Amino acid sequence: MDVAALLERIKTRRDYAGQLEHVEVLPERVGRFAEPVAPLSGPLKRVLAGRGIERLYSHQAAALDAARAGRDWVAVTGTASGKTLCYNLPILEAVLAGGSRALYLYPTKALAQDQLKGLLELTSSDPELAAAVRPGVYDGDTPTAQRRRIRNEANLVLSNPDMLHASILPYHPKWADFFTELRFIVLDEVHTYRGILGAHVSAVLRRLMRVCRHYGSEPIFLATSATIANPGELVSQLIGREVEVIADDGSPRGRKYFALWNPAPFGKDSLGRRSANDDAVMWLQETVEADGQALAFTRTRQAAELIHRYLRDALAAQRSPHADKVRAYRGGYLPNERREMEQDLFAGRLRAVAATNALELGIDIGSLDVAVLVNYPGTIASCWQQAGRSGRRHDESLAVLLAGNDPVDQYLLRRPEYFFAQTPEHAVVDPDNPYVLARHLKAAAFELPLEGDDFATFGPLATPIIDALCQDGLLAEVRGAFYHPGGQNPTIGVSLRHMSDNTFSIVLVEGGRGKAEGGRNKLNGFDSRSPSNLQATAYSLQPTSTVIANVDAISAVELVYPEAVYLHNGETYLVRELDLNGKIAYVERRETDYYTQAVLESSVRITGERATSDALPRAALSYGDVDVTWQTVAFKKIKFATRENIGLGPVDLPAQELKTTAFWLAPDDAVRAEMKAQGHRASAGLVGLRNLAVVALPLVAMCDSRDVSGVVNSHNTGRPTMIVYDRYPGGLGYGEKGFARIHDLLAICREMVASCPCEEGCPSCVGLPNLRPAIHSDPDLTRGHPMPDKGATLLLLELLGAAESIVPELQAAPC
Incomplete structure (x- = not known):
């Protein structure tokens, strides 16, 4: 599409007031081709020719030659650069030669299904290739009877690390033939395997290689990654051996515009701005009316549903023929429904989609003209990954970052040179945890x-x-x-991820009588005096019910609590009951003029002290056990469009709990008095230090910043205290390393804040961690937390005796 014309169209709108603060133009790039050392076989040449591919890009030829030579590699090239062919060509070539099998590992089930579809489309056009290839998806959704056939017959198995961990490796004798002939292991979207997940996946891959050696095979690894700072280092740590990095992207790219848009302020209130959601609707509507196709990335499920609903209503009000060609895409939709949306988006039948980062990974959704990023996604790497969803080959494309009201978003909009100069973050994994x-x-x-x-x-x-x-x-x-001394399979109960594996079904019931059986009112679908002793209710006994969606257990209490309005495909459903034991939420279709927002309470309670240290003479330092709890205690009713709060209701649900480990630090009275004398509060300095510590701890503990979190409170020790904890049940030793290496940690924190050229604090120093009150809520309903006090943070570090520099090469790190 004509991006310049679209930008001019936006500027001529009556409500345009200079919100377009910066437009960066990334020049087009011509394609570069290369020939592999040996030509491709006839069947592969034919299938590529059928797709209009006469020559390979330089990175595809390099990947093919490296795989043929038996070298492990990771390909790091842009979106739509043909990374899938990098690993499919050598695998299909080996399968045609006979006696070779491959295991494809994807981070999500949806991505495996999408890649299966692509494989079948690629191979079906040539009878010889189609006869040789026997692919199958082996995941939690695979029927039992089909699993047996895949184990015995498939030569290309598409799965995920979780399934490999719990259902394949423990039962490897059933897979003896497969492992004997296994020659290739594909790690797609390998940049997702960092932190806690990366540590687990590294151990699973070592178990896999050990089983392969038992059956006499030595497969090579073929990995692909989004742009990160250290792809070779990451994959080497995951598999325990050196890999070749293929990063010279030979694919062509059309001219790309990257716009930074700051929603207009409300009147004279410089602290309040128009909703980024509303501006996203405007951008999507203008793109659709200009005959373009657009995708908006949101940070929450609720925001995706709201943008979809507002866009559909806006197009319908203008009698647009595209009003029924817009959707929301997020976790929770049933697999068949998601696949249908992916196909409609690819075929152009959908003109606009509001999505969460569920579409950030490499699912093939075809060529899009505009990618709209609704609020800064949190990392530079995610920004470019989402922006890369627009544009293919030679066409122009546009990415738009719509700033939210958070200080980080506003900082980036004020300093576009900072945003475009930042390199993607490092991916950190500790294979020896x-x-x-x-x-x-x-x-x-x-x-x-x-x-x-x-x-x-x-x-x-x-x-x-x-x-x-x-x-x-x-x-x-x-x-x-x-x-192993016998008994239960030890993989049972060992999750590779942060989140719970339990899933709640969302069931639509016809009508609703809302009264529990047995004469007692069962608020929330369970006896509030005995939550674990559920009885059948009027809803659970209804014969006519349909599963319309699902939700993970962690999210259920934020989305489908009783009397919540659940948004699904732009429609409103009233939650009548939440059965915690049966893992079912019963909803009925109800048209409302409002949606609901969960009100959460959270706390961190120190439950036991394992060790204390006098390493900091002016602060108490301890390590031990903590309970992190969060609970939905009420909900707000928010009117559509105006966002007025029109009501409040209570929620009676049990708290969710994470028992983990942490270290905590409390400055003494003299430090607090000295800070007060200089016009600063110790608590303000601790908030900045907490943000720094969450970013700096990975440098001493080999974790990802998402693996740890922290709070500042006084109720545990009676004075302001920073608590930094592991975000994993039982802890993984990250807090313990912070405790043991507190001098190193504080020195890194001081270096980060002191070397930053900003005056009052920015995302590169005192920063802003994830402080959203509910992970699925509408971001427009929460004003951004203020940027922590840089002066207070630096003074606190000096008073605690943090060394001025032990890492002179360290620069201000991206938030």
């Missing part, structure tokens, strides 16, 4: 006895961890080999 390894070494011993040669596979900590497991009776040594 002892907490993770202890879980997986038990699983490895269940799969095959652990012997001397295996210790090197799991790193230098394997020996002491195995000794500890033996002392606890969790492993048994017999003639130098270590066996």
Whole structure:
């Protein structure tokens, strides 16, 4: 589409008031081609020619040659650069030659299904290739009967790390033929495997390689990644050996415009701005009316549904033929419904979609003209990943970042040169995390006895961890080999991810009588005096009901609490009951002029002190156990469009709890008095220090900033205290490392804040962590938290004795 014309169209609107603060033009790039060392076979040439591909891009030829030579590699090229062919060509070539199989690992089930569709489309056009290829998706949704056929017959298995961990490796004898012939392992979207998930996936991959050696195979790894700072280092840490980085992108790219848009302020209130959601609707509407196709990325499910609803209503009011060609795409929709939307988007039948980052990964949705980023997504890498969803080959495209009211968003809009100069963040993973390894070494011993040669596979900590497991009776040594002592499969109960694996079904019931059986009013679908003892209710006994969606257990209490208005495909559904034991939310179709927002309460309570330290003479420093709890306690009724608060209701649900470990730091009275004398509050300095610590701790603890979190409160110790905790049940040692290396941690924090050229604080120093009150709420209903006091933070660090610099090469790190 003509992007310049669209920008001019926006500027001529009556409500335009200079919101377009900056437009960066990224020049077009011509394609560069190369020939592989040996030509492709006839069937592969034919299928590529059928797709209009006569020559390979330079990065595709390099990937093919490296795979043929048996070298591990990771391809890091742009969106729509043909990364999928990088691994499919050598795999299909080997399959045609006979006796080779491949395991494709994707971070999500939806991506595996999408790639299966692409594989079938690629191979179906050539009879010889179609006869040789036998692909199958093996995940939690695969029927039992089909699983047996996939194990025995498939030569291309598409799965995910969770399934490999819990359902394939523990039962590897059933897969003996597959592992014997396994030659390739694909790690798609490998940049997602960082932090806690990355540590678990690294251990799972080591278990996989060990099982492969047992069956006499030595597969190579073919990985793809979005643009991050250290793709080669990440993959090397995941698989335990060096990899080749293929980063010279030979694909063409049309001219790309990247616009920074700041919603207009409300009157004279410089602190309030027009909703980014409303401006997203305007951008989508203008794009659709200009005969373009657009995708808006939102940070929450509720925002995606609201933008969809407002856009549909706006187009309908103008009698647009496109009013029924807009949708919301997010987690929670049923798989068939999501796949239908993906196909409609690819085929152009959908003109605009409001989506969460569920569409950020590589699902093929075709060529889009405009990508709208509704609020800064949190990282530079995610920004470019989402922006890359617009534009294909030679066509012009546009990405628009709509700033929210948060200080980070406003900082980026004021300093576009900062935004465009930032490099993507590093992905951090610790393959030697002892907490993770202890879980997986038990699983490895269940799969095959652990012997001397295996210790090197799991790193230098394997020996002491195995000794500890033996002392606890969790492993048994017999003639130098270590066996699992029997009983339950040890992978049961070991999740690779932060979130709960439990899923609630959202069930539509006809009508609604809302009264519980048994004469007692069952608020929220359970007896409030005994939440664990549920009885059948009028809803659960209704014969006519339909599952319309699902939601994970963590999110259920924020989205489908009783009397909540659940937004689905732009329609409103009233939640009548939440059955916590049955994991079902009963809803009825009800047209309302309002939606609801959960009111959450959260707290961190210190439950036990494991260790104290006098490393900081002017602060109390401890490490121990904490309980992190959060709970939906009420809800607000918010009127559509105007966002007026028209009501408040109570919610009676049990709190969710995370028992984990943390370190905490409390400045002494003298520090607080000195800060007060200089016009600063210790609590303000601690908030800035907390934000710095969450970013800096990964540098000393080998985790991702999303693996830790922190609070500042006084109710645990009686004075302002910073608590930094692991976001994983039982903890993974990150807080413990922060406690043990507190001097290093504080020195890094001081270096980050002191070396930053800003005056009052910015995303690169005191920053802003994820402080959203509800992870699925409408961001427009919460004003951004103020930027922490840089002066107070720097003074606090000086008073605590933080070294001026132990890492002179460290620069201000992106938030």
